[in-house]
Amino acid sequence: MAAELVDYTLAQLTAALRRRECSPTEVVVAYLDRIDRLDGELGTHVTVDADGAREAAGALESDMFRSGPLHGAPIAPKDLFATRGVRTTGGSKILAHWVPARDAATVARLRAAGAVVTGKLNTHEFAFGGTTQNPWHGGTRNPWDFGRVPGGSSGGSAAAIAASLTVASITTDTGGSSRIPAHCCGIAGLKPTHGCLSTDGVIPLSWTLDHVGLMARTVEDTALLYAALAPSDGWRRPAAPPSGDRPLSAVRIGLPAADFLADCEPEVRGALEEALRTLESLGARVVAVSLPDLRIAEGAQWAIITAEAAAFHRRWIRERPGDYGGDVLALLRAGALVGADEYLKAQQLRRTVAAGITQALREAELIFMPVMPVRAPPLDVAASASMPVNGVDTPMFTVFTGFCLYANLSGVPALAVPTGATGAELPVAFQLLAAPGCDDLLLEVGQAFERVQPQQRPRSTHA
């Protein structure tokens, strides 16, 4: 029974809990047991709160009728979210012993919806990187191939979900940190519309680019999490569930004219082309759209993110430089050298990028893009400054975030959906972007896709 419980998706698990086929305590114990057996090798957790989780599950046993839509579901936040009474390190040495007095707003919503917080998940140090090879809390392995990175910065969340060490996670996304690991680990990742989920109580990376993200094994699970956590105020635009043989017949999917697919390695390009054909078979119409120039978008993104991060870290980088990993310290020091005029130029360019995305989303309901041009890179390659992609030496900044940063600069929602390509040794995801507030449309289209394209799971999760 315990093995079956950790195989359930969030939708299956919450349904089983509602039917009282299992209890919150049974579920939590099954997950804690699995973490105990597997996480020594996977390195997904910074902290396991076994006592707190058992206590919370026990309290839910007698509170069945008062609890919310996530009743009894074990969900671990990325270790960037403040958790009351449980240390919150930000993946750092500097905050290694910080025990917050209160929960971050989204953690509070999670608990109010009935979720049980089982622990805190590993992240690239201060969420500033794409590999989740953390110098202070260990490196997270990719469950599909232990020699490859899980992506980042929410790599602990993605690997834990893929390996069934948690059923879902709340994460962050400043330049793709919820979508990149989703691509690398074969799960779903949503960056909602900017401001949709509160960043209150989240250790900041770049306060004008930071978003709270959601990750789960399937798009259906991500939608369930979104419905439980997102406010339903006036700016959110509801979407009717698609139906019929061609459920996406009202949807135009914009394919960037810059041909981003041609910039991808053959295995990624093949999986994305197949996914696009599947979306077309569901009725979607593919149209060409123009997007702003990638190099300019990259300049704006990296000027803003490094400068804002340097502002937050200014005192520590002067007083405690030895308490940072070398990669993060270099980014912060670079940010400290971005001039005010350059920062403002970046914000100006950001607005032109946002205007370009807005225009594209007038010509199509969704934009279809890769998440990354390659599958999860090997550990040694990911640590280098660049790697060859289709024979072109490409900066790792571009490899990890080039396709993701459009949604952060513009604030539009973006969803990473595993292609589920059969026979693949490593997963591939595509991402869809929609107009602000159209998060529900993304989730409906993603679910329509996964209904006809079942997802694969890594072999290591069979342990």
Added chain:
Amino acid sequence: MNARDPGTNPDRADRLIAALGPASRPELDRALDVLAFILERLADADAPGLDAIDPGQPYSSKRTIGDHLDGR
């Protein structure tokens, strides 16, 4: 001027040391490599007009960015 090379960009290197304390040459080079990546890309774009952004209104709320994207 080459942002990557503190030898040809002494101003940046001096600012780094003044602002952040002494760093080893490899550490300095690593930070300047990142800075070069940023500045090369920013230099590719003409600055939009000053009306392209109100510096007093950063993207700090969903209303700000939502309104912008809606063309309001």
